[in-house]
Amino acid sequence: MTDPTTASNTDTGTDTPCDLTVVIVDDHSIFRSGLRSELDPTLRVLGEAATVDEAIAVVVATQPRVVLLDVHLPGGTGGGGAEVIRAAAPLAPATLFLALSVSDAADDVVTVIRAGARGYITKSASGAEVSDAARRVAGGDAVFSPRLAGFVLDAFGAVAGETAATTDELDRLSAREQEVMRLIARGYAYKEVASALFISPKTVETHVSAVLRKLQLSSRHELTAWATARKLL
Amino acid sequence: MTLLRPTDPRFTGHLVRPRLRIVAGVCAGFARHSGLPVTFVRTVTFVLALCGGAGVLLYGWLWATTPDEAVDGAAGSDPRGDRLPKAALTGSSTVLPDSRPLPGGPSAGADAGPGAPDGAPADADPAEPRRAPVTEILLGLALVGTAGALIANRLGADLPLDAIIPAIVALAGTGLAWRQFAELRSGAGPRSSGMLVRALGALVLVALGILLFFVTSENPNVWTVVVAALSVLVGVAVVVAPWAVRLTRDLSDERAAREREAGRAEMAAHLHDSVLQTLALIQQKAGPHSDAARLARAQERDLRDWLFTGATNGPVDLAAELRGIATTVERDYAVHVDVVAVGSVDREVPDALLAAAREAILNAARHAGGSVSVYVESSPTAIEVSVTDRGPGFSIGDIPADRMGVRESILARMQRAGGTASVRPGPGGTGTEIRLSLPLDSQEDTP
Numbered sequence: 001m002t003d004p005t006t007a008s009n010t011d012t013g014t015d016t017p018c019d020l021t022v023v024i025v026d027d028h029s030i031f032r033s034g035l036r037s038e039l040d041p042t043l044r045v046l047g048e049a050a051t052v053d054e055a056i057a058v059v060v061a062t063q064p065r066v067v068l069l070d071v072h073l074p075g076g077t078g079g080g081g082a083e084v085i086r087a088a089a090p091l092a093p094a095t096l097f098l099a100l101s102v103s104d105a106a107d108d109v110v111t112v113i114r115a116g117a118r119g120y121i122t123k124s125a126s127g128a129e130v131s132d133a134a135r136r137v138a139g140g141d142a143v144f145s146p147r148l149a150g151f152v153l154d155a156f157g158a159v160a161g162e163t164a165a166t167t168d169e170l171d172r173l174s175a176r177e178q179e180v181m182r183l184i185a186r187g188y189a190y191k192e193v194a195s196a197l198f199i200s201p202k203t204v205e206t207h208v209s210a211v212l213r214k215l216q217l218s219s220r221h222e223l224t225a226w227a228t229a230r231k232l233l
Numbered sequence: 234m235t236l237l238r239p240t241d242p243r244f245t246g247h248l249v250r251p252r253l254r255i256v257a258g259v260c261a262g263f264a265r266h267s268g269l270p271v272t273f274v275r276t277v278t279f280v281l282a283l284c285g286g287a288g289v290l291l292y293g294w295l296w297a298t299t300p301d302e303a304v305d306g307a308a309g310s311d312p313r314g315d316r317l318p319k320a321a322l323t324g325s326s327t328v329l330p331d332s333r334p335l336p337g338g339p340s341a342g343a344d345a346g347p348g349a350p351d352g353a354p355a356d357a358d359p360a361e362p363r364r365a366p367v368t369e370i371l372l373g374l375a376l377v378g379t380a381g382a383l384i385a386n387r388l389g390a391d392l393p394l395d396a397i398i399p400a401i402v403a404l405a406g407t408g409l410a411w412r413q414f415a416e417l418r419s420g421a422g423p424r425s426s427g428m429l430v431r432a433l434g435a436l437v438l439v440a441l442g443i444l445l446f447f448v449t450s451e452n453p454n455v456w457t458v459v460v461a462a463l464s465v466l467v468g469v470a471v472v473v474a475p476w477a478v479r480l481t482r483d484l485s486d487e488r489a490a491r492e493r494e495a496g497r498a499e500m501a502a503h504l505h506d507s508v509l510q511t512l513a514l515i516q517q518k519a520g521p522h523s524d525a526a527r528l529a530r531a532q533e534r535d536l537r538d539w540l541f542t543g544a545t546n547g548p549v550d551l552a553a554e555l556r557g558i559a560t561t562v563e564r565d566y567a568v569h570v571d572v573v574a575v576g577s578v579d580r581e582v583p584d585a586l587l588a589a590a591r592e593a594i595l596n597a598a599r600h601a602g603g604s605v606s607v608y609v610e611s612s613p614t615a616i617e618v619s620v621t622d623r624g625p626g627f628s629i630g631d632i633p634a635d636r637m638g639v640r641e642s643i644l645a646r647m648q649r650a651g652g653t654a655s656v657r658p659g660p661g662g663t664g665t666e667i668r669l670s671l672p673l674d675s676q677e678d679t680p
Contacts, residue, residue: 123513150573159576187606192660
């Protein structure tokens, strides 16, 4: 699946050690090539895949740092992006997954996040935004789009006034996490959230990671059953 | 008779029996189909019925072969009703609310043609068709007739009782059998084996009536028995035939409906996979603020609305309203408006809030451009809307006193509605954030 032209491209370019290796997984070749040409030059595309089986093979073979993963994928047992994560993650321990979705449907997003994706952005995001998100994921952050933040607030009952009493409670958000999510939902970048709340950007990232962990581990029924009924547009 | 629809010369494509009917709707259906006045059709039928029962036969045959209008409606002329197949992608059990227009829905236009139940809301609404209890009346008449005949016989009149009684028994059996079949078919009553037993009982009654013809006749022989057996078979077949015909038609209707729904689901999946992807790609390629991107975005929103119907929660969906505003604003200005909604409102949202939000979005589009974030949070106690932009920013003190925009349309409007509005610098000190907040009285919404 590796494309020789891209390989030579990146070889001739400034091949710094901080180069980020990515694999693009999407069943539409137009989208793959479009994204590939739009991506930041510091991102090195190791390969592409169009189906679940191809994706698993490519990810395991190339061991990229970040996989840009479409939520909807043909092939495999029909599990789409989530299936890729479940199958490939154990065989590629250093690889992180960033979900790309056109649908924004809550159940899609939640499924892929719960399978282990470190973030989610919409496909209409520009190449620069995708590159930035991939870099943040590679740096260990969780990437939340405003919509995902909104969904999290909804699903964890933050609007109804549910607040976690202890920090290790999985089914509700702490007051601080709610504030962070609200600002992200309003379109604030992490740095802007930090300055608005008078905390350091690192602390914001900690909160976002904590929310991501809750999203992945919580057994709150809204995250599974209710998410399928309510669509996140 | 108020049951008749007044002269409504809709030349329907195929003959259907309307739900408003006197007996079985055959005359009304035929009148509508042919454009003849219904009274005329009825008179002709009645006269024909007197001519050796030809009218009755014709009526019966048409009744057996003509579908109900309701059944026909299920087969495709009811685009907005609860039979609308939902987009299979959503996988949810929500349906399109009646009042909501289908944005660009192809079915809305295509189905408004002939056969759509358009002009008569009273026609589509009642759960049961209003009709005279003909079967009951006929049964009563039969019983009265039998009793009268018996009494007359006692009094000495010479009536051919051995013909009348079997005829009445057979007719009553037929009536009862059809009635049971109709109930079985529509599934109106509780579905139980009792119903089937009753239907079978009615059939037995028919058979008994036919047999009686022969048993009561004089000097029976082998041929009588053979003819009797054949007659019973034919009689039962005649009684069952209409039901069987309809059952097969129901089956094929159902199959057609399933195929249609599958087709629609496939189309939705295809649109989702191809068109939405392409629109996303266009937006990505064209740069966030170009005309092409805005067009693609507007189209994407329309398509999404159509594909994922059922996202609405409650009678008024503030998020949907705001998304609509965002779409119109994006058409007129070079902005990218993102709407994120949290929570759901299950009550009327004051127009003031919507108007103020629209003004805030317009303001951001006019003076800031770029991307505008709209965030709505509807909790049980309050609705909050915030509109954030990354433009040059302004403070309320800088606005000349004669400029009405922000001060009047947003701040004063929210105050009149009992809420608050504030203007503050946006994220990171750039741009503007307008926050609207409207408290809701909490006694209303205790679930």
